[in-house]
Amino acid sequence: MRYLLFALSLLIFQGCATTNLAPISKNFMSEDDEKRLWARSEEEEDVLDKSGLIYGDEELESYLNEVAAKLVSPDTVEHIPIKIKVIKNNQLNAFAFPNGVIYIHTGILARMENEAQLATLIAHEMVHSTHRHMLKQFRDIKNKTAFLSTLQVAIGGLGGGVGDLATLLGTLGTMAAVSGYSKGLETEADMEGLKAIVAAGYDFNEAPKLFMHLKKEIEEEKIQEPFFFGTHPRIKERIKNYESFINEQYSGQKGGIINRELFLEKIKDVIFDNAKLDLSAGRFNIAKNGVDKYLGLNPDDAKAYCLLGEIFRQKGEEGDMEKAREYYQKAISNDPVYPESYKGMGLIFFKQGEKIKAEDYLEQYLSLSEDASDRGYIEEYIKQCNKEGGQ
Amino acid sequence: MRKVILITLLLVGMAGCVTGLWSQAGGLYSSTPLNFSVDLPAGWMKSKITNGLIITRDGVLLQHIIITRHDINKELPHTKKKFKKDMLPQEAAEVIIDDMITDTTFLNFEIVENTPAKIAEFSGFKLVSTFKNTDGLKYKNIQYGFINGEWFYSIYYVAPQRYYFDKDIKTFEEVFKSFRLIKMT
Numbered sequence: 001m002r003y004l005l006f007a008l009s010l011l012i013f014q015g016c017a018t019t020n021l022a023p024i025s026k027n028f029m030s031e032d033d034e035k036r037l038w039a040r041s042e043e044e045e046d047v048l049d050k051s052g053l054i055y056g057d058e059e060l061e062s063y064l065n066e067v068a069a070k071l072v073s074p075d076t077v078e079h080i081p082i083k084i085k086v087i088k089n090n091q092l093n094a095f096a097f098p099n100g101v102i103y104i105h106t107g108i109l110a111r112m113e114n115e116a117q118l119a120t121l122i123a124h125e126m127v128h129s130t131h132r133h134m135l136k137q138f139r140d141i142k143n144k145t146a147f148l149s150t151l152q153v154a155i156g157g158l159g160g161g162v163g164d165l166a167t168l169l170g171t172l173g174t175m176a177a178v179s180g181y182s183k184g185l186e187t188e189a190d191m192e193g194l195k196a197i198v199a200a201g202y203d204f205n206e207a208p209k210l211f212m213h214l215k216k217e218i219e220e221e222k223i224q225e226p227f228f229f230g231t232h233p234r235i236k237e238r239i240k241n242y243e244s245f246i247n248e249q250y251s252g253q254k255g256g257i258i259n260r261e262l263f264l265e266k267i268k269d270v271i272f273d274n275a276k277l278d279l280s281a282g283r284f285n286i287a288k289n290g291v292d293k294y295l296g297l298n299p300d301d302a303k304a305y306c307l308l309g310e311i312f313r314q315k316g317e318e319g320d321m322e323k324a325r326e327y328y329q330k331a332i333s334n335d336p337v338y339p340e341s342y343k344g345m346g347l348i349f350f351k352q353g354e355k356i357k358a359e360d361y362l363e364q365y366l367s368l369s370e371d372a373s374d375r376g377y378i379e380e381y382i383k384q385c386n387k388e389g390g391q
Numbered sequence: 392m393r394k395v396i397l398i399t400l401l402l403v404g405m406a407g408c409v410t411g412l413w414s415q416a417g418g419l420y421s422s423t424p425l426n427f428s429v430d431l432p433a434g435w436m437k438s439k440i441t442n443g444l445i446i447t448r449d450g451v452l453l454q455h456i457i458i459t460r461h462d463i464n465k466e467l468p469h470t471k472k473k474f475k476k477d478m479l480p481q482e483a484a485e486v487i488i489d490d491m492i493t494d495t496t497f498l499n500f501e502i503v504e505n506t507p508a509k510i511a512e513f514s515g516f517k518l519v520s521t522f523k524n525t526d527g528l529k530y531k532n533i534q535y536g537f538i539n540g541e542w543f544y545s546i547y548y549v550a551p552q553r554y555y556f557d558k559d560i561k562t563f564e565e566v567f568k569s570f571r572l573i574k575m576t
Contacts, residue, residue: 047525050498050499050527051498051499051523051525052498052499052500052523053495053498089495277492279489280470280488280489280492280493281469281470281471281472281489281493282470282471282472282473283471314472314482314485347479347482350479351477351479373502373505374505376505376506376507377479377480377481377505377506377507380507
């Protein structure tokens with residue numbers, strides 16, 4: 001209800017205000033309804049920031065903000081400080097509030113290949129803020145019926161948990177993250193965003209590649225997500241736009257900065273943590289792809305092999321237990337004091353009735369992990385092993 | 392009202408919608424279709440939900456106990472993981488935790504305790520967790536669960552951590568101790 005009241009108040013106050021708004025730059029003066037939008041944005045950001053869902057890696061945020069700073073002019077930043085934050089969520093999403101705060105989900109960050117792709121996404125979202133798209137969208141709503149139906153779509157009409165999501169994101173966040181803007185405003189975000197990355201020296205050829213990669217994954221993994229960047233038609237629209245702008249404006253020109261190694265080094269923990277989120281969500285194949293990507297950067301990492309073991313053990317289809325054991329074993333070879341691998345092996349043997357082996361691995365797990373939060377369960381298993389082993 | 396429904400549903404999780412009218416609780420409650428019986432406290436209100444029963448004394452936002460039965464072959468509301476017949480109690484608990492982690496409405500979600508437990512004569516788990524709603528109100532949740540044949544049974548209690556949780560925890564423990572399956576599978 002508060003979303004509806006807030007949006008109605010904007011509609012009432014805006015009267016016949018113009019939608020022909022200049023982008024934020026030198027001599028910018030915010031208007032009354034815009035000030036309310038910004039104030040509302042701060043409230044919604046506050047909820048997000050205190051939700052426990054912020055990834056909270058200062059070094060990563062600082063890197064993302066450095067990339068963002070390259071994409072915007074000092075005149076603009078003076079009036080709208082751009083700030084990037086990361087949300088621990090495995091879905092393909094990023095969204096910007098009107099006051100320049102941009103949230104990127106770990107899900108989309110983990111799928112990117114280089115800094116040029118990151119710059120493409122940030123620039124797209126940044127244009128929504130600097131070109132005042134939220135204000136334009138609100139002002140552009142001409143009648144109450146259209147307005148209400150838009151809001152309904154934004155808040156709860158899409159299914160797939162969007163109603164729940166609206167509680168967390170609020171009206172503005174949901175509109176930015178889920179329904180997106182009008183086709184015209186999204187096209188402007190693509191085009192102006194592309195100009196920004198070219199001006200910053202990035203390789204424009206990477207812009208469509210990011211979305212082609214997402215499209216492929218959405219198709220292959222049959223991803224069904226409510227968010228703007230997780231929906232097939234919106235992704236196709238981005239690819240078409242970027243390819244067409246590149247052909248029109250940059251045909252024959254050389255690319256620029258890609259920065260693959262630096263980017264992957266900065267986000268490698270995101271890739272791993274996001275794979276764990278995908279495993280929690282039961283997206284086993286996607287989780288495995290994430291761990292494989294992480295292992296490409298850290299080939300000997302025991303915890304990554306152990307996570308692969310977990311993925312196969314929890315998936316539990318035919319042949320998966322053998323694969324899980326192989327991965328746990330590899331993890332043990334690479335790091336003999338990493339406890340979780342022993343637990344995984346122990347649980348497999350326990351369920352397969354090999355109690356002596358199970359006991360051995362589970363004992364090792366407990367000895368390596370003195371403060372194991374699941375000690376109660378493990379001690380029960382060991383007791384059962386002793387009982388059955390002694391019979 | 393929307394908030395009440397939303398919070399109830401997020402807490403109810405797999406249980407789904409309230410399907411019956413509210414009526415006075417108290418005494419033995421037995422559901423043959425859902426195959427469980429339980430003693431309900433006097434002075435509380437009860438209502439059927441899609442896969443079980445909800446009871447509350449002062450309103451669902453202030454405290455409620457839910458008893459549900461979930462078909463292990465069906466998906467959970469948030470994670471795509473499913474229960475399996477041969478799951479250990481710890482594995483079943485992890486599925487529940489993963490469903491909560493995947494649910495974006497459980498803010499600041501934390502597991503306080505995850506231990507083995509006996510529910511009636513069945514081996515299961517006890518989970519204690521806390522989370523906040525978007526207004527910053529902190530809730531505490533105790534959930535017991537176990538798998539029996541094709542079904543996952545769950546009994547849980549949720550209330551604001553401050554004041555309300557402690558107020559009815561004993562009542563919940565009594566309800567929990569009285570839980571029985573009508574027919575073994």
